[in-house]
Amino acid sequence: xxxxxxxxxxxxxxxxxxxxxxxxxxxxxxxxxxxxxxxxxxxxxxxxxxxxxxxxxxxxxxxxxxxxxxxxxxxxxxxxxxxxxxxxxxxxxxxxxxxxxxxxxxxxxxxxxxxxxxxxxxxxxxxxxxxxxxxxxxxxxxxxxxxxxxxxxxxxxxxxxxxxxxxxxxxxxxxxxxxxxxxxxxxx
Numbered sequence: 421x422x423x424x425x426x427x428x429x430x431x432x433x434x435x436x437x438x439x440x441x442x443x444x445x446x447x448x449x450x451x452x453x454x455x456x457x458x459x460x461x462x463x464x465x466x467x468x469x470x471x472x473x474x475x476x477x478x479x480x481x482x483x484x485x486x487x488x489x490x491x492x493x494x495x496x497x498x499x500x501x502x503x504x505x506x507x508x509x510x511x512x513x514x515x516x517x518x519x520x521x522x523x524x525x526x527x528x529x530x531x532x533x534x535x536x537x538x539x540x541x542x543x544x545x546x547x548x549x550x551x552x553x554x555x556x557x558x559x560x561x562x563x564x565x566x567x568x569x570x571x572x573x574x575x576x577x578x579x580x581x582x583x584x585x586x587x588x589x590x591x592x593x594x595x596x597x598x599x600x601x602x603x604x605x606x607x608x
């Protein structure tokens with residue numbers, strides 16, 4: 421299995437416990453970092469610390485280059501690929517076939533084999549300009565979503581994030597070719 425990490429820094433701390441649960445069920449887990457996730461330190465933590473945490477959880481160094489992610493498809497490396505967190509930027513690029521980060525290359529290479537990609541969205545612009553991209557991905561074969569909802573409708577009315585505790589059930593359903601429902605939920 422592969423997990424793509426993109427730059428929604430505020431969700432990193434919430435994602436780690438889910439990755440630990442996944443690692444307990446998966447013998448061969450890889451992490452793939454976008455360029456921003458692997459290089460930007462934020463008020464939520466240092467990039468290098470997060471890389472170290474995931475390296476310890478997976479027992480492997482992360483994939484951090486486009487060249488490193490390209491073999492995902494030809495080598496049939498994953499049964500499923502999770503992008504968690506998936507920023508609006510990454511969702512927009514995936515929806516428009518742009519492959520300029522390791523995570524996007526891994527997703528593209530993985531989709532080439534008709535295998536599921538699960539998106540755990542986290543974007544301040546889900547109900548704004550990214551709404552169209554999310555809809556396009558929702559209607560794309562082999563793309564599934566972790567159910568998501570508005571996280572702060574008063575302060576950030578366009579912002580939506582995945583209900584992270586549904587990552588594993590969403591992945592289990594995606595492996596069966598089904599979308600976990602309901603996709604859009606109220607706040608948690």
